Amino acid sequence: MEGDQMEKMINSLNSAQHQAVTAPLDSRLQILAGPGTGKTKTLTSRACYLLHRGVRPQKMIIMTFTNHATKEMKERIIAMTGDRGVSRFLKIGTFHSICLRYLQMFGSKIGLGDRLVILDDADKDSVLQSVMTSEVVVSQLEKLGYKRADKKAVFQMESDAENKVTPKSMSKRISWIKNHPGSLNQLKDKDPLRVIYDKYQSQVSMLDMLDFDDILTRAIDLLTDHPEVVNDIEAVLVDEFQDSSPVQLDLTRLFAQARKHVTVVGDPDQSIYSFRYANPENLKALSTEYPDLEVIYLEQNYRSTQPILDWATTLIRESSFRLGADRKLIGTSLNGGPGKPLIVTFRDDKSESYGIGRQILGLIQASGGMFAFDDFAILSRTREWNTKLELVLNELSIPYRTLGLQRFWDRAEIRTLLDYLRVVNSGKDRPAIVRTINVPKRSIGPSTMTALLEKVTEDTSLLNVMEQVAMGELKWGGMSKALPGKIKGYLDLVRRCRDHINEDPHSTAGLVKAVDVLISEIKPHEIYGVSQENTENRKKNLEEVRNFIGSCDTSAETFEFEPEQGQDVAMTALQLLLQSSSLGSGQEGEGKPKKVVTLSTIHSAKGLEWPVVFAPHCVDAHLVRCNDMKEVDEARRLLFVAGTRAKALLYFTWPLNYTSYGRSESSQLIKFLDRARSPAIGSTVISATAMKTPTQGQLEQIAKLLGRPFTPHRQDTLQSTIQHTSKRTVQHSSSGRSHIQHPRLWSHVPHTQSMHSAAPPKYKGFQSPLISQPGPGSTSQPISAKRPSSQQSSHPLPTSKRSNIGPVSSQRGGLGSFQSPVVGMAFQSPVVGMAGFQSALSVLGDDATNRPKGKTSDRPISKTPTKKGDKSGD
């Protein structure tokens, strides 16, 4: 980095940040601070500072907890330093990816092969399934007093019917053990996990595989037994340290063991990964580990308006247990900014989605170009909910991207494709063989499979056994005559793929050929397709994968070791692909993010920020599943994280009714947001129809806040107010405190030319399968909108109709034809209790009245949209 650029960077820091960034190279530093105080900025700056001071990139390790966080930080550092070896050598990544890299490089020192295959959750389950039905384990468990449920891998103690021993429960406990170093030895003698763990572990290592947690524990082994492999490490930096599990704390220490130059940042209030055994106490544990640890606090929030920060402060104060000190979050904005977070009530989940979509369009329009699509984020609790929102965004032609798409590879057709590739990669990959052998149907069922597996020994892998059967060298009583032929067909296919790949194992060309062979021979789309349309979509998905494989540069994702560290293993393109698919790295679209709305889980959005944030589905049942204090606290922190992503506008939305498993259920506003149950939270609850765009004055404030130009303009020509006085309004005027507003009708779909130019951009050239491309003119369906074996109905819009929807469609009707029952009412600060509130809302009209006709033929609850002319009768 140039000196003056360095100086510029330093100058942009406040004094506490400055102190942290420029602390002596050999310090142990911890930065504790709330959201938006510049922790990540400080950490990134420190990395740059260290590089500037002569630390070479290969001697620095930066660890994060999610792929997206890695990507963000890497980009920031490259931008600040102008690369200088950063992208090639800097050891930056998730704990898992960095550990795996070390295991590839040095794994032979601890007896690992150089073909590491990562076991995913499905694999883990199937291994446990087979372990727990094996004779040895069954008899051992029965000896311990467990009763086996007939033929199944389910056991239970009579005295303790609650705690069943199932593959699922064991999987979780195994993971717990591996995340808590030393805990294995403390298992009670008669704990069933003992025998299961042993069997599981020997099975997995026999197959030359590692599960996700093994990546960490084996790295611990490596760094403990061979500390010399990190002798060169001069700095270890970790962001979001409150997300670390005990094993990750150990890893941090071990990676830094040569010089103990450590910088970690964290915020205990943002601990939302306890399901992964994250423990914010690790922040404390670090000061025990390093007695001279210097702790620096940052006080100033640079992200959000004060009303948002006040809301967040109040919310988090209600925690029943908090690790950090209670600090009021202090922002920079002078007087309040545009207003408090809004809590918006919708009739059902459909109108909730449409409401959010429309508000985005409305805000963009009202802002006169100040807002663009990429200023918005929708942050959900579950991925499932994102999927539902996607459909609506598509209909409204709102371009979007989804963050954190690990599940992309879980689609049935893609999964099969990948499983075949795994078999090609390693004949030892038993789970992959088992899953592919009878896909398509080859008349090889469970009993044949068991027979084959019984023949497997130390030296003969499953694939070897199959070869022998195919050659007629191996047979058994009752074996089907047709079996050798069938197996031969399978093996030939695998071989053909392998031949293609071997033409040039390090390029992706052969890989693509192999994929082509698989697609045309197996036709996975036809196997899983339930309708013609569904089949076509699956075909498209497969083609996206093919393109993705063809154009991805997997080597660019990881760092190189220095030659003197030893010979690096030359990974084949296939290995790199499989690794990146299981670690979920390299899935974020390359290059600059497009101008699109971000759709993400709250978890994946941690550390990021947007001017406008929507947090949908803020419903009790959806956010907290039991009333355990710890669960409730974590749910609260989750909401805290979601809310503190917002710079200026923050919306929480919730549906009065939502559909679950096809059934409609009523819901309750999450208690933290409900003033009746949490009086301290001073947010305003309004009805769907009262949600409007900010006034021009407020927008001006926002623009100032964001440092953007803004020209106030009269909206009235664009947003003529349609006022319906309805009998429902009367009902509410009785509540003296709440006054009735006649909101601007933002929710009609914009139809101006400027809107068109903001409409979905057309992406040229290669498209990562992970960037969705909605809207008319798109050539492919957004594959992220579908689940593995979704029915036709999950894709409600046939392409032919899509040109007719979204912003364009309203052009025909214009304003006049839009007949929404507008009942404006906003409850200003003093809000009535839930009871009266709900009754008032339940009669509110649907705001989604003019949603386009798709074949959303699901529920008769919502009457046919366009013919809802009864409203005129009001």
Next chain:
DNA sequence: TGTTCTTAAGTTTTT
């Protein structure tokens, strides 16, 4: 023994 039809049970969040 494998395939197909019927019925009961079930969901976070990431690597």
Next chain:
DNA sequence: CTTAAGAACA
């Protein structure tokens, strides 16, 4: 609405 497991069927 999906998916896994059980029963009947070929």
